[in-house]
Amino acid sequence: MAPDIGLRxxxxxxxxxxxxxxxxxxxxxxxxxxxxxxxxxxxIIIDQHELIFHYALTELAExxxxxxxxxxxxxxxxxxxxxxxxxxxxxxxxxxxxxxxxAYREIDDLVRATRGATDRLIRSTAEHNDSVVRRRLAKxxxxxxxxxxxxxxxxxxxxxFDPDRNSIPPLAxxxxx
Amino acid sequence: MLIDCKQSPTANWIExxxxxxxxxxxxxxxxxxxxRNRNTEPYYPQNRNEVAERLTKFLARRxxxxxxxxxxxxxxxxxxxxxxFAFTVSYGDADxxxxxxxxxxxxxESIVETHRLREFQAMRAVDQIMPVPRARWIDSTGxxxxxxxxxxxxxxxxxxxxxxxxxxxxxxxxxxxxxLLAPQFLQHFAALAAFDWSGAxxxxxxxxxxxxxxGVIAAINGWARVWEEDAVEEYPLMRFAEQWxxxxxxxxDHVSIVHGDFRAGNFLFKPDDGRITAxxxxxxxxxxxxxxxxxxxxxxxxxxxxxxxxxxxxxxxPQAELLAEYERLSGLPVDPIRLRYYQVFTGWRSAIISIAxxxxxxxxxxxxxDIRVGWISNAAPLWLRQIHQGLALEMS
Numbered sequence: 001m002a003p004d005i006g007l008r009x010x011x012x013x014x015x016x017x018x019x020x021x022x023x024x025x026x027x028x029x030x031x032x033x034x035x036x037x038x039x040x041x042x043x044i045i046i047d048q049h050e051l052i053f054h055y056a057l058t059e060l061a062e063x064x065x066x067x068x069x070x071x072x073x074x075x076x077x078x079x080x081x082x083x084x085x086x087x088x089x090x091x092x093x094x095x096x097x098x099x100x101x102x103a104y105r106e107i108d109d110l111v112r113a114t115r116g117a118t119d120r121l122i123r124s125t126a127e128h129n130d131s132v133v134r135r136r137l138a139k140x141x142x143x144x145x146x147x148x149x150x151x152x153x154x155x156x157x158x159x160x161f162d163p164d165r166n167s168i169p170p171l172a173x174x175x176x177x
Numbered sequence: 178m179l180i181d182c183k184q185s186p187t188a189n190w191i192e193x194x195x196x197x198x199x200x201x202x203x204x205x206x207x208x209x210x211x212x213r214n215r216n217t218e219p220y221y222p223q224n225r226n227e228v229a230e231r232l233t234k235f236l237a238r239r240x241x242x243x244x245x246x247x248x249x250x251x252x253x254x255x256x257x258x259x260x261x262f263a264f265t266v267s268y269g270d271a272d273x274x275x276x277x278x279x280x281x282x283x284x285x286e287s288i289v290e291t292h293r294l295r296e297f298q299a300m301r302a303v304d305q306i307m308p309v310p311r312a313r314w315i316d317s318t319g320x321x322x323x324x325x326x327x328x329x330x331x332x333x334x335x336x337x338x339x340x341x342x343x344x345x346x347x348x349x350x351x352x353x354x355x356x357l358l359a360p361q362f363l364q365h366f367a368a369l370a371a372f373d374w375s376g377a378x379x380x381x382x383x384x385x386x387x388x389x390x391x392g393v394i395a396a397i398n399g400w401a402r403v404w405e406e407d408a409v410e411e412y413p414l415m416r417f418a419e420q421w422x423x424x425x426x427x428x429x430d431h432v433s434i435v436h437g438d439f440r441a442g443n444f445l446f447k448p449d450d451g452r453i454t455a456x457x458x459x460x461x462x463x464x465x466x467x468x469x470x471x472x473x474x475x476x477x478x479x480x481x482x483x484x485x486x487x488x489x490x491x492x493x494x495p496q497a498e499l500l501a502e503y504e505r506l507s508g509l510p511v512d513p514i515r516l517r518y519y520q521v522f523t524g525w526r527s528a529i530i531s532i533a534x535x536x537x538x539x540x541x542x543x544x545x546x547d548i549r550v551g552w553i554s555n556a557a558p559l560w561l562r563q564i565h566q567g568l569a570l571e572m573s
Contacts, residue, residue: 138417145561145565156554
């Protein structure tokens, strides 16, 4: 995924700091103030964006733990008839918390490594003597590339470059559940 | 964000890549300069006072009298690659009217790393056959102007019809301007292919011989080298496409000046009468096969729909009509096999720019507008799609 979200935000920050703010007239205090707030918000997003799922899971662990402990402490004396709603919530939370969620960096590093390994393999097949094997390799590559390109079209559709935007499936349909 | 070894390349790494991908002399010079400067500080836009000060010294060595002043220095918008300022030179001699110029400065790195001397010579070569701003002066090393730079006559006009609303990559020429612009565009486009450049100073270019493939191989090497130097991650389809391009090179049948980016958006026109006043952006110009320019123009990204819903190649006219008119005006055939080859070539070349170089120069904060070069990366899937469709056709 190039450029990644962090790089896009870095470029936005440069533009605001080095081009937009210096060009604002001194009298435009509100615009200058809003520009600084944009910078502040973007700096927060840079810190947050790779960790959003981990943050949500941490909160889920905290609040489901608290709900479980409180329910246990109070027992049947709560007076609240939840019809088992709390138990269902806790069970759903537990199933998510048992999943291993890798760090974004870990996934990204592995994607890069597998891309690199695939590239080296393609280089080595250029000299392959067996034309049948070469054709089969080419088909595998072309099939995967078609899916990759469709996903990238969906990922960048909002830019407006693609004149055939209506033919692109929604991004969520093209990603792993 | 990724920081890899290419961000601080060793001298050996640079030399290894140079040796692996032999290409044209001045292409090599420009790319080597880029790599030797890579591990330096971020690039900051020059301020207008600095630009005026450097220009004053530069022009004092070139104008007949030092009795002149520089004023009204303005940053120009548009263009993804070079930093541009317009400025006025006023002369002490009251009989001489003030003159308006544009300086095109090379930032730390660009989405296309090119040589100012090639741009200068290409513009000089063609300005007798089509409207091109006169290239006046050059500082190809940057010793005097801070960065390598060209100084051109200022050309009046707009690059897209005036419009309100949010930014969109679509030019939206509309029926009125399309009717005015299409015939002129085609005339210039065809004239470039047919132009006999042999009388011009093109010493910055390595001319390929008719019937040979060396020029195309040198161009493939040049772009493959850019991929090697700039890509932040591998893309197997790109490698596969490179292999196919090397195996399938058609011999060149006629050597033309190829603009490299000849399309709507890269010329100026008068909004009142639609007259094209300047064909711009000659930095990718080279001597090669006209089919490269045609194939580039035919990418669906530049297409527009007519008011009746018909697909218009380049935003101008249906593809078959455009190609027929091109053949008539240039007197040169459009060979469908070469055209298909160059559709893969231009898709691959443009994907290198939008995937690798755009990301790399934003990563190093090497331009005056990282946000724009990063934006260009959003076009990458369209170029990849062009490669894929071309290869699929060849494999079927």
